[in-house]
Amino acid sequence: MPEHEHTRTSPAPAPGPGVSRAEYWDERYRESDRIWSGRPNEILVREVAGLTPGSALDLGCGEGADAVWLARGGWTVTGSDVSEVALGRAAEHAAEAGVAERVVLRRHDFAESFPEGEFDLVSACFLHSYGEFPREAVLRSAAAAVAPGGTLLVVGHAGWPSWVEEPPHPGVEFPTAEEVLARLELAEGAWEVLLVEEHVKVQDQPDGRPGTRPDNVVKVRRLR
Known part of the structure; x- marks a missing residue:
């Protein structure tokens, strides 16, 4: 359930009554052959390029662009998403890129389950979902999955696009970078804060x- 760079720029409709997250995202992916750009997130590339490759967890991996980029860089990647349709496309992307042996894909609704294990990198890029979604709790689980010496990277939207005059989903919250960091509830002395940043991204209108x-980034390293 990612919000990677995408091929459509208008906000997606919210799920209807009685529609599960999995059903909603499966249907959204079926709308077209590809709904994201197929390119890795720019912030991920910028912030991970200097890290020593190890094991990585890509939360909300979507069609697999980030997972494939990481695998090409030598990472062993676990990609996870709520949508079976997205995971099928991610598997195809990994196979076409020749990195299928470095990418493991698992379906999880993060509100109900979370991938097992510890990872040298946990990436949560644009992990937003409409409706009831416990994003803060999921990000705390993400932090718990970081191995000592590993890195947590959280990239998210900080507001609606400039051309949206009236928010189509009033209940959606976009926390600031400082709020994202605070809500991780990181143990004092156990983490090093590397980056807490907000920036404005240029994006084509419909x-x-x-x-x-506006987007924001939080990057932290686990010390112990």
């Missing part, structure tokens, strides 16, 4: 004109 969207 009519093709340039627009903007």
Whole structure:
């Protein structure tokens, strides 16, 4: 259930009554052959490029762009998503890229279950979902999955795009980078804060004109 760089720029409709997260995201992926760009997230590339490859967990891996980029860089990747449709496309992408042996894909609704194990890198890029979704609790689980010496990278939206005058989903919250960090509830002395940043990204509007969207990044390293 990611929000990677995508091929559509208008906000997606919220799930209808009685529709599960898995059903919602499966149906959204079926709308087209690809709903994301197929490129890795720029912030992931920037922040991970200097790390020593090891084991990585890609939360909300979608169609697999980030997982494939990590695997090409020498990481052994576990990609997880709520959508079986997305995971099928991620498997195809990994196979086409020649890195299938380095990518393991698992279906999880993070509100109900979480991938087992410890990882040298846990990446949660644009892990947003409409409806009831315990994002803060999921990100705390992500932090718990980081091995000593490992890194947690959280990238998220900090607001609606500039061209959205009236939010289509009023209940959606976009926390600041400082709020994301605070809500991780990291144990004092056990983590090093590497980056807490907000920035504005240029993104095309539905009519093709340039627009903007605020995003934020939190990057921390587990010391023990």
